[in-house]
Amino acid sequence: MEKDKNIRVGISIGDLNGIGSEIILKTFEDSRMLEFCTPVIFASIKTMSFFKKHFNSSINFHGINHLNQIVDGKINVLNVWKENVSINFGEEDVEIGAYSVKSLETATAALISEDIDVLVTAPIHKHNIQSESFKFPGHTNYLAEKLGGKSLMFMVTETLKVGLLTDHVPLKDASAQITAALISEKIDTVYTSLIEDFAIERPKIAILGINPHAGDNGVIGTEDDSILKPELEKLRNKGKLVYGPYAADSFFGSKNYKNFDAIIAAYHDQGLIPFKTISFGHGVNFTAGLNKIRTSPDHGTAFEIAGKGEADHGSFKAAVFMAMDIFKTRTNYKIYSKNPLKKRQKKI
CATH class of the missing domain: 3.40.718.10 (Isopropylmalate Dehydrogenase)
Structure with a gap:
């Protein structure tokens, strides 16, 4: 052969x-x-x-x-x-x-x-x-x-995957950019990527709150209650396994992130500081959605x-292998989606 x-x-x-x-x-x-x-x-x-x-x-x-x-x-x-x-x-x-x-x-x-x-x-x-x-x-x-496509900064390792609602924007502008449409778009991008690029057939996703303590029922900002929670409820009603919003300050320290296939943070540092603290030197930045x-x-x-x-x-080498793995998994997904009777493997 x-x-x-x-x-x-x-x-x-x-x-x-x-x-x-x-x-x-x-x-x-x-x-x-x-x-x-x-x-x-x-x-x-x-x-x-x-x-x-x-x-x-x-x-x-x-x-x-x-x-x-x-x-x-x-x-x-x-x-x-x-x-x-x-x-x-x-x-x-x-x-x-x-x-x-x-x-x-x-x-x-x-x-x-x-x-x-x-x-x-x-x-x-x-x-x-x-x-x-x-x-x-x-x-x-x-x-x-x-x-x-609808691109998303997706920081990934084998065991930790963190996406962002907003990425390289000033912190003072981040909250204003978070709309119901953006939340839906980013969650859909992560959801699709987990299925097609990482062979996770039923993804489980956690969403971090926009404000400290996810707003504390409106005491520390209203965006979580007025924008984020209603949109998450709509997505759950459509069958997506999305959970939250979670208070970001304790989410990683409590190891809760280990219960999910991916986490979506509201803004750059909320997601990347814990990601790089846990995974620096072997994490990979993957542009999902393209x-x-x-x-x-x-x-x-x-x-x-x-x-x-x-x-x-180490991180660059991991990026090379991650690119190859995603290429193989995405290729396999296309074959699988055309013929569901074929057994799908994570890597080919």
């Missing part, structure tokens, strides 16, 4: 002055990775050779100028640019930010054209990437526009240690 073709994992390089290059090199220095996937790094051979020398890496690259030159069993580097780039680790530089945008845009186009199967993004610097032609607060918003698969590590550019060889690549 012919061996299945490796999953093609596209990798956008992120901010060249950050730790992205280091965690990519450390991940693929393990030659066994090539048994699972075919990496395609969107950067340039000159740039990656600089990183190889700087970090004294034993890695070998296969430079290509066109996506039809990708070779399985090699670490492919697509030349998105050919000029030399001046790299200064740890420095914030808008010119370097422009290279991270070039990498992301080219990788996204390859994802759309299906020259790659999944996309794993190394960390960008959100200020460096801003320009007249690129005005997105981060990867999630950009990919939502390019790929279509018709293509994108993951990233659960950390940023880490300018303070960039270039020093100190970066932990």
Whole structure:
């Protein structure tokens, strides 16, 4: 029987002055990775050779100028640019930010054209990437526009999954953005992702309150009673196993999160502080709700240690494996949904 073709994992390089290059090199220095996937790094051979020398890496690259030159069993580097780039680790530089945008845009186009199967993004610097032609607060918003769908920041490990009602918005604006329509949309996105991407057939989801103590019956804000609780009741009446709202301050410390397949937080720090406290170093940021698969590590550019060889690549490696697992599970779900008599497995 012919061996299945490796999953093609596209990798956008992120901010060249950050730790992205280091965690990519450390991940693929393990030659066994090539048994699972075919990496395609969107950067340039000159740039990656600089990183190889700087970090004294034993890695070998296969430079290509066109996506039809990708070779399985090699670490492919697509030349998105050919000029030399001046790299200064740890420095914030808008010119370097422009290279991270070039990498992301080219990788996204390859994802759309299906020259790659999944996309794993190394960390960008959100200020460096801003320009007249690129005005997105981060990867999630950009990919939502390019790929279509209702995107959701979904922080995941094997045992903990946290989604957000609002993500990269100022705290003063978060509550105003939470509407009945948004609550329904985000819960539906999480629910569908748990089924199609993680093979959980009857998802059980917990919702955290918007206000402290979920409003204490209106004493500390009315949004939980007037917006969140009625919408959750509607969804329960439709058969979804959604519970809450729960007071966020004790939810994780009491280990209650272990009773659910996913938790949805009202705003960024309410969900990500406990997630990263519990899972930092092996958590993955997955953009749920899109018709293509994108993951990233659960950390940023880490300018303070960039270039020093100190970066932990565990989360990036987990992001690569998570992207492949979701690709397989989603593919299997499509087969299963067309023929319900087929036995569905979590991984194929």
